[in-house]
Amino acid sequence: MEGALNSVEAVYFYYPRLVCVVAVRDVAKGVVNVAPVTWTSPLSSDPPYYGICLSPTTHTHHLVVSTGEFTINFLDAAHREMVERMGTLSGREVNKVAMLGIELTPPAALGTPTLAAAYFAAECSLQERHHLGDQTLLVGEVMHTRTRPGAFNEEGVLDVASASPLLYLGRGRYLAGR
Amino acid sequence: MEGALNSVEAVYFYYPRLVCVVAVRDVAKGVVNVAPVTWTSPLSSDPPYYGICLSPTTHTHHLVVSTGEFTINFLDAAHREMVERMGTLSGREVNKVAMLGIELTPPAALGTPTLAAAYFAAECSLQERHHLGDQTLLVGEVMHTRTRPGAFNEEGVLDVASASPLLYLGRGRYLAGR
Numbered sequence: 514m515e516g517a518l519n520s521v522e523a524v525y526f527y528y529p530r531l532v533c534v535v536a537v538r539d540v541a542k543g544v545v546n547v548a549p550v551t552w553t554s555p556l557s558s559d560p561p562y563y564g565i566c567l568s569p570t571t572h573t574h575h576l577v578v579s580t581g582e583f584t585i586n587f588l589d590a591a592h593r594e595m596v597e598r599m600g601t602l603s604g605r606e607v608n609k610v611a612m613l614g615i616e617l618t619p620p621a622a623l624g625t626p627t628l629a630a631a632y633f634a635a636e637c638s639l640q641e642r643h644h645l646g647d648q649t650l651l652v653g654e655v656m657h658t659r660t661r662p663g664a665f666n667e668e669g670v671l672d673v674a675s676a677s678p679l680l681y682l683g684r685g686r687y688l689a690g691r
Numbered sequence: 692m693e694g695a696l697n698s699v700e701a702v703y704f705y706y707p708r709l710v711c712v713v714a715v716r717d718v719a720k721g722v723v724n725v726a727p728v729t730w731t732s733p734l735s736s737d738p739p740y741y742g743i744c745l746s747p748t749t750h751t752h753h754l755v756v757s758t759g760e761f762t763i764n765f766l767d768a769a770h771r772e773m774v775e776r777m778g779t780l781s782g783r784e785v786n787k788v789a790m791l792g793i794e795l796t797p798p799a800a801l802g803t804p805t806l807a808a809a810y811f812a813a814e815c816s817l818q819e820r821h822h823l824g825d826q827t828l829l830v831g832e833v834m835h836t837r838t839r840p841g842a843f844n845e846e847g848v849l850d851v852a853s854a855s856p857l858l859y860l861g862r863g864r865y866l867a868g869r
Contacts, residue, residue: 525847526765526811526836527733527741529709529856529868554732555705556744557824563705564823566734587704633704643821645742645830646735652823658704669703670861678707680868683848688868690707690858 525683532596532679532687534586535565536617537576538625539604545617545626546604548573549596551681552648553585561655563637566648572605577651581639582623585653586631590679590689597685622657632664632676703861710774710857710865712764713743714795715754716803717782723795723804724782726751727774729859730826731763739833741815744826750783755829759817760801763831764809768857768867775863800835810842810854 530551539546550573552566563585567574577583588596595613602609610617617626620636627634637653664676671678673691680688708729717724728751730744741763745752755761766774773791780787788795795804798814805812815831842854849856851869858866 524733524736525849526813526838526843527709527731528849529858530732531705531707552732552734554708554730554742554744555702556730556828557826558702560824562824564732564828566732635704641823645819646738646740648735650734650742650828660704665704668862670864671703671706673860673866680707682851684846686848688851690866690868 528682529680529688531587532681533565534588534596534599534628534631535573535577536584536586536625536628537573537582538580539576540580542608544608545610546573546576547599547609547613547615547628548604549600549681556652562640562652563635563655564650564652566645566650568647569644569649572603574649574651576604577639578642580625582625583637583639583651583653584620584625584627585635585637586628587633588628588631588679590677590687592630593679593687596679618659620657621659627659631659632661632678634659706860707858707866709765710859711743712766712774712777712806712809713745713751713755714762714764714803714806715751715760716758717754718758720786722786723788724751724754725777725787725791725793725806726782727778727859734830740818740830741813741833742828742830744823744828746825747822747827750781752827752829754782755817756820758803760803761815761817761829761831762798762803762805763813763815764806765811766806766809766857768855768865770808771857771865774857796837798835799837805837809837810839810856812837
């Protein structure tokens with residue numbers, strides 16, 4: 514397969530990618546919204562910035578801009594089914610945390626909780642946004658991190674015998690990093 | 692492990708990540724430079740944008756800004772040793788393509804070649820750069836893609852039985868996505 518690409522072809526060539534569950538407060542409803550995001554990356558070491566790409570039409574984008582913060586949460590492959598259901602629901606219509614029975618951990622530095630089940634979670638403060646094509650890059654400064662004991666070795670490298678990260682391939686297909 | 696993070700701790704929590712080999716022309720020397728980059732992400736579907744994060748102090752950053760283009764190349768896990776050596780060499784001092792015996796494929800749309808061994812390669816035209824902390828996000832518009840026959844199915848999803856992507860965990864540790 515070779516040639517100029519269309520936007521559909523473009524999407525899955527860049528996978529597998531870590532599934533990053535973004536949590537953000539919905540202040541009007543008094544709930545927390547969660548959404549799986551795959552277009553994410555570290556952006557800077559010092560200060561530590563992490564970026565997530567969201568369509569400006571999404572509820573999650575609206576909530577991140579409203580509250581000025583979000584958390585990122587990485588899950589084991591065992592949570593695949595929950596993540597798949599999360600991706601089909603809209604936080605505009607339902608309380609996903611309640612529907613999916615997600616347990617939250619209170620924040621330590623900012624105001625947004627993390628997912629208790631995450632082997633790694635970080636609280637991020639929104640610093641910049643850049644409109645790039647049909648998405649917005651939301652740049653968060655990492656203010657606090659939480660790791661599950663044993664998930665990372667003393668050098669901060671993931672121990673895949675202890676945590677098997679959920680990776681997305683596209684079109685409902687996943688991989689377990691191990 | 693819990694607490695405010697330092698920049699060292701921050702780095703490897705966000706892995707595993709696909710290894711993206713960036714190729715760019717060094718016009719002054721008449722060669723092509725190659726460098727493995729792990730902080731990368733798709734940024735937009737329409738137009739198709741792909742972003743790579745590089746320190747502004749690097750030779751690769753200088754060359755991308757000079758030529759206004761780059762290619763991205765994803766390799767099978769079998770190329771791990773070559774990628775490790777690539778990461779220890781500087782294109783300021785040596786011709787990495789010659790030293791590592793890398794075969795290049797001529798470009799189809801722009802002026803920068805791709806790696807013949809890549810199961811997926813794309814030619815990107817630099818559209819924007821954003822300074823974010825200690826890195827620069829270089830935003831390329833994907834102008835042409837090339838995939839190895841059989842690597843992706845008809846929906847554009849990677850067939851991990853045909854291509855086993857090289858994923859980086861940090862500190863010299865890798866995974867094969869399969």
